[in-house]
Amino acid sequence: MRENFILKLCILLLFAGKSVAENIDSASVNPGKTVGRLSDLYTKAEQSGTAWPDSLKLVAAQITAEGNRIQDKTAVIRGERYKAQALWRLGSHSEAMKSAIAALANAEKWKMTSEIPDIYAVIGNLHKEKANYKMAFQAVDKGMQAARIAKDTTSIIYMTRLKAMFTQGLGSQENDTAMIHRSLNMHLEGLKIAESSPRFERSRVAYYNNIAQVLVKRKETDQAFFYVKKGIKLAKKYNQLISLTYSYTWLSQIYLQRQDIERSKKYLFKALRITQELKNPFREMEVNRYLYQALEQTNNYKATLAAYTRYIEIRDSLRVLDNVRQIGELQVQYEAEKKDQQIAALGAINNVKTREISWITIGLGLFLILSLFMIFQYRIIARSNRILEENNGKINEQSDQMRLLMKELHHRVKNNLQIVSNLLSLQSNRLTDEDARQSIRTGQQRIEAMSLIHKSLYNQDNVNMVDMREYLTNLVESVMQSFGLSEERFRLILQVDVDELDIDMAMPLGLIVNEWITNSFKHAYQHVTNPELSLKLEMNDAIQLEIRDNGNGMDMKLWDRPGGSFGIKLIKVLSRQLDGQCRVAVDAGTSFTLEIPLPQLREAG
Incomplete structure (x- = not known):
């Protein structure tokens, strides 16, 4: 008996060893090599993030493939987030939101809190691009909460800047000078943190640009020029080409206010060339708008009309108003699905309790008959309510679509x-x-x-x-x-x-x-x-x-x-x-x- 037991145990160990060996891939043999490859891909992604969205899209796919191969949850989340970031820069905002929501779902499911701030940053920026500031502020607040839980200073700096930038954008949209002034104070507070250590130097570029933008709107050109020059220097140092287009744009506005039209046009054309090289249609649209305003002050009517026409063409091709609704619906749908999952989990617990109670009350026949009757009535009422809710939902949806179409018409x-x-x-x-x-x-x-x-x-x-x-x-x-x-x-x-x-x-x-x-x-x-x-x-x-x-x-x-x-x-x-x-x-x-x-x-x- 003992010999048979030992023989069976050896056979089991042999098959177990074979199964384990079959599941060991090259990453298991050399884990250091795999970690190094992912680290290199992350570096490439960060370098391509604001400069080359096409390259970032390819690197994101490689990170996702590698993450799935070695079952690295961080790589899977980052790959999807980098894909969303690339699609955002390329102007595919609806697809970008889908990828960002997928990354967020995995990060929350796997409790990867440290990855959540950057995901919400992409979501917030997508809403901001469409002037949907309500949802943009909600996203940045959630990202800030996650950054503070993770005690991530870099993400806190980023979230502070985003909130200040959204405040500035909303203030400009509503022509609220008090809000614009408040955004400047928020930017200056965030910049203090960014300038507290050399390791946060990359984070300062966008602060310099945003502060310059507010100062340009306040017509304080000397101070704006000071921050723009600092922004250009760092943007070139770290090859942040998108940031460089913003620096050139605000520099052009400074020269425009100083009545130096030629220099203003020069830097706008520089910014336009970069956006075209990066294939960033949304940024190209914005630069064309500023270029049209600058050229309007010259006698070059042909160039003025060309810039204005290009701005209108890109804006209409991006379908800004439709994307506002689609992007908002994607995030709302994701939040609704989370609630449905929580409700389903609670429903499962309730079913267990219901079965336990059923065993206790199985002998009470009269009560059971009464319960079945009540359940039957409840289902009739629930079905009626469900039909009513569906009809109301369709009516509300048609009303929203009609309102959106009328707004688009006006x-x-x-x-x-x-x-x-x-x-x-x-x-x-x-x-x-x-x-x-x-x-x-x-x-x-x-x-x-x-x-x-x-x-x-x-x-x-x-x-x-x-x-x-x-x-x-x-x-x-x-x-x-x-x-x-x-x-x-x-x-x-x-x-x-x-x-x-x-x-x-x-x-x-x-x-x-x-x-x-x-x-x-x-x-x-x-x-x-x-x-x-x-x-x-x-x-x-x-x-x-x-x-x-x-x-x-x-x-x-x-x-x-x-x-x-x-x-x-x-x-x-x-x-x-x-x-x-x-x-x-x-x-x-x-x-x-x-x-x-x-x-x-x-x-x-």
Whole structure:
């Protein structure tokens, strides 16, 4: 018996040894070589990260393949994260988000906390590229939390910069100077940490660029120049080509503010060449936007239009608005799946408990029958609720799609009107006849009045209602600027007590305001020492518009004459379109009053 047992044990050990030997690959024979190969690949990935996204994509694939081969979880996560980073730089933002979510899922599943900050950095940047700042801030906060848990100073520096950068971007988008100032303080605090040790030197480049950007917006060119030069020096030292394009962009803006157009163009063309070499379409789009703005101040209309056209082409090809929704949905879907998994785990525990209780209550027949009946009723109710939720979900989805399409429509109309306005501006510069130039400028201002409507609707959640206070303020300021007037030389009184109006009413009302105040700026203030204009919009029993100036007074024959000027004809036609009654009075100036019945009163009439 003992000999048989020993024989069987030897046979088992033999087969076990054979199985183990069959599973040993070259990495097991020489683990040091495998670790060294991964280390080299990580170095290549970091070197290619901001410079060569095509190369980074290839290195990411090699890291993933090696990680799967030797079952290295860190390599699998980093390979997917580097792939997401490469796709982001190449402009494939939806695919980049898919890879970032896959890396995040593995990092959370395997509890690799140290890898999470860099993944959330990619996710946050993807949201930021699409101006989805709400989700960008959520991502950077989660990345900062993970960095602090891991006590990773490099990641803390990175997350601090990202949050400051997102704050700066949101402040610029909302034209909030207080927020932009706060972002500068956040950048300076993060830079202190980055400059506390030589090992964080690479992290300083982006800080220098971001600080320079804020200072450029504040028109503090000397300080901005100081940080830009430091950024260029480090970007070249570490071959951070994407960072170098930002340095050149802010340097060009410094020279633009100093009226040195040639140097401004020089550095923008440098930045453009780098983005084209890197095949980074999103960055190329941004550089073309700055280039168009710089060239606009020259007489090279052909180059100006070419840069603007290229900017529009890239923006539309990237489908910015669609990507905002798709990228957001990918992360929301991942978060929902995590919750579903937690619910499933809790459901499994509940099933075990239910089975235990069932054994105890198996003898209670009457109770069992009652329970089955209740379960049957519950399923009927649950099925009804599920159908109702699905229908509600479809309705909400269709509503969101419709809102998105309407926003896209207003955005495109605004852009098309802006192109027409720019073409008129270019054409007017070529005319020698002052009357013709004035006619084109007048038409351009009317187009601007309509463009502002669509701009306001694009920025509103309700795509059919116009914020009248914002719209009329922007419209009057635009007309003032076109006549070269400033608040120091001109007293403007705006009192808008109407919050929102439907586009069908706001559009003709805006054109009426545009025509009247344009006429005032042309004719009313000749030989007037202290020009003044008052505009009031109120809503009581009716909508009432009043525009008053302190000029020389309008010749009432012009208003009463059947023919009249085109502007007066337009005002009268638009007033009739609104079922409104307009009056003109001359008393120490000219006043124009328009009274429009409310929609419900018009329907009753």
